[in-house]
Amino acid sequence: MSGYSIMLDLKGKRVLVVGGGKVAERKIQGLLEAEANVTIVSPSLTSKLVRHTEQNLCIWHSREFKPEDTMDAYIVVAASNSSEINQAVKEACKPHQLVNIADDPAGSSFHTAAAFKRGLLTISVSTSGASPSLAVRLRRELEESYSQEYEQFTYFLFDVRKKIIESSLNSNQKIKLLQEIASDSFFRAGNWEDEFNKLFH
Ligand SMILES: C[C@@]1(CC(=O)O)C2=NC(=C\c3[nH]c(c(CCC(=O)O)c3CC(=O)O)Cc3[nH]c(c(CC(=O)O)c3CCC(=O)O)/C=C3\N/C(=C\2)[C@@H](CCC(=O)O)[C@]3(C)CC(=O)O)/[C@H]1CCC(=O)O
Numbered sequence: 409m410s411g412y413s414i415m416l417d418l419k420g421k422r423v424l425v426v427g428g429g430k431v432a433e434r435k436i437q438g439l440l441e442a443e444a445n446v447t448i449v450s451p452s453l454t455s456k457l458v459r460h461t462e463q464n465l466c467i468w469h470s471r472e473f474k475p476e477d478t479m480d481a482y483i484v485v486a487a488s489n490s491s492e493i494n495q496a497v498k499e500a501c502k503p504h505q506l507v508n509i510a511d512d513p514a515g516s517s518f519h520t521a522a523a524f525k526r527g528l529l530t531i532s533v534s535t536s537g538a539s540p541s542l543a544v545r546l547r548r549e550l551e552e553s554y555s556q557e558y559e560q561f562t563y564f565l566f567d568v569r570k571k572i573i574e575s576s577l578n579s580n581q582k583i584k585l586l587q588e589i590a591s592d593s594f595f596r597a598g599n600w601e602d603e604f605n606k607l608f609h
């Protein structure tokens with residue numbers, strides 16, 4: 409897979425997850441953070457997923473998968489522990505549906521990246537299935553390199569970028585300023601508002 413990176417808006421979108429084990433739990437965590445509308449079809453659930461359904465964070469059909477479950481789903485994740493069931497899920501999907509098969513990277517239309525957020529910043533790592541363990545290691549290393557302070561920094565950048573774009577500066581001045589406030593030295597200086605006001609009158 410050559411792999412094209414995008415950020416999907418899943419708010420309110422219907423996502424079907426087949427299986428309720430450890431892998432389903434991990435995928436569902438990310439899907440709920442993205443505010444997707446998650447339906448799980450599985451005869452059993454992990455205790456964490458049971459809590460999610462009790463809190464109405466997702467819908468659970470306590471039974472085996474049926475092909476019609478895939479109807480109307482924007483994304484389908486097959487994470488049962490049976491490769492036959494996972495293949496049946498794939499076969500039930502229409503060509504336009506995004507499908508992730510936990511035990512069949514080549515047969516999936518997308519892979520899940522190892523990702524974390526700092527406010528508006530998302531950092532994700534993919535090895536295209538070569539080594540999920542390497543993706544996890546790099547994600548952990550990057551998490552250490554990009555401190556929690558980046559969360560506030562992204563909100564600061566979001567606000568001042570708007571001010572810069574709407575200002576009467578010419579386009580070269582705007583680009584220079586936008587690059588300056590995104591630089592490592594600016595980030596490290598702290599007092600971002602004060603430093604910005606010195607640069608922007
Ligand atoms: C990143 C992450 C996101 C997530 O799942 O949310 C993710 N796998 C994670 C962890 C992980 N997965 C596995 C191990 C055990 C050690 C090892 O195998 O290295 C660990 C490590 C651990 O658990 O620590 C085993 C494994 N994974 C896949 C197969 C099937 C196969 O290869 O055939 C098997 C063998 C199954 C078996 O035993 O049969 C397949 C996929 N796993 C992917 C993503 C996609 C490619 C990502 C990429 O290459 O970058 C892809 C293709 C499809 C997909 O699932 O989307 C998440 C880390 C989240 C985080 O911590 O940040």
Ligand SMILES: NC(=O)c1ccc[n+]([C@@H]2O[C@H](COP(=O)([O-])OP(=O)(O)OC[C@H]3O[C@@H](n4cnc5c(N)ncnc54)[C@H](O)[C@@H]3O)[C@@H](O)[C@H]2O)c1
Binds near residue numbers: 451453493511
């Ligand atoms: N992609 C990844 O990151 C990754 C990592 C490890 C394992 N895997 C693969 O993911 C799959 C699931 O692993 P796991 O550790 O979560 O397994 P698990 O045994 O913890 O969970 C399997 C779940 O599938 C459900 N299930 C079984 N038959 C079903 C059916 N007919 N319909 C609906 N649900 C059904 C079970 O009730 C259970 O909830 C395995 O195929 C494994 O090889 C993928």
